[in-house]
Amino acid sequence: MLSGNITLNTIDRRETMRYLGMGGRLRPEEVLPELMDRCERELLSVLDAKYVWQVFIYREGVIENCAYQIEGEAAKKHLAGCDRVILLCATLSGGVDALLRRKRLTGMAEAMIIDAMASAAIETVLDKIEEEIFSQPEMAGNEHTWRFSPGYADLPLSGQKTFLASVNAYRRIGVGCGDSFLMTPMKSVTCLIGLGHDLPQANRKTCALCSLDGRCRFRERGEFCYR
Numbered sequence: 182m183l184s185g186n187i188t189l190n191t192i193d194r195r196e197t198m199r200y201l202g203m204g205g206r207l208r209p210e211e212v213l214p215e216l217m218d219r220c221e222r223e224l225l226s227v228l229d230a231k232y233v234w235q236v237f238i239y240r241e242g243v244i245e246n247c248a249y250q251i252e253g254e255a256a257k258k259h260l261a262g263c264d265r266v267i268l269l270c271a272t273l274s275g276g277v278d279a280l281l282r283r284k285r286l287t288g289m290a291e292a293m294i295i296d297a298m299a300s301a302a303i304e305t306v307l308d309k310i311e312e313e314i315f316s317q318p319e320m321a322g323n324e325h326t327w328r329f330s331p332g333y334a335d336l337p338l339s340g341q342k343t344f345l346a347s348v349n350a351y352r353r354i355g356v357g358c359g360d361s362f363l364m365t366p367m368k369s370v371t372c373l374i375g376l377g378h379d380l381p382q383a384n385r386k387t388c389a390l391c392s393l394d395g396r397c398r399f400r401e402r403g404e405f406c407y408r
């Protein structure tokens with residue numbers, strides 16, 4: 182099991198615009214640059230990105246020696262051909278939740294921008310974690326799948342508590358989950374990454390397995406929920 186921190190110095194403005202629902206319509210510089218700069222500064226001052234991950238043996242749909250098990254068919258299809266699976270949890274930590282709570286009381290515009298920036302930030306954090314994981318010498322020669330999160334397609338959120346317990350997420354990085362299966366801190370993500378050789382799945386995410394395909398607000402705007 183490995184845990185660590187990720188430092189961010191900037192937030193991706195284009196991704197922020199996409200989360201604000203203005204992706205294809207406005208350029209970042211067209212949305213009050215001083216406001217965006219201020220929101221970015223405030224977010225970066227409280228953001229404390231942390232992660233924990235662990236590799237498990239994966240055989241015929243079963244994660245060995247792990248309390249968390251995959252339900253539904255989509256994630257199993259996604260992990261076809263994999264012989265190991267990484268359980269990864271990352272968070273921007275509780276300071277971001279506190280900032281968002283304060284902003285919702287004092288200015289909804291800033292709250293919305295910071296929320297969108299935080300969503301962009303957690304994706305950047307996950308990209309950086311992936312880079313770190315796959316730059317490790319023991320990972321050389323492995324192929325891997327893209328990140329598949331509970332809540333996507335038919336992989337239920339109801340497994341979140343067990344997922345978090347399986348990587349000791351609360352003790353390691355302070356991420357927990359209530360009865361609603363929503364994680365706290367709010368800007369936290371869990372995901373599965375399959376490992377193996379000659380994998381049939383492409384590393385890039387597609388809409389093919391998504392239950393929202395055909396009625397998706399991103400696709401309606403000609404966008405995707407992923408990069």
Ligand code: SF4
Pocket residue numbers: 387388391392393394395397398399400404405406407
């Ligand atoms: S863009 Fe929409 S349909 Fe495609 S994976 Fe994301 S949520 Fe699903």
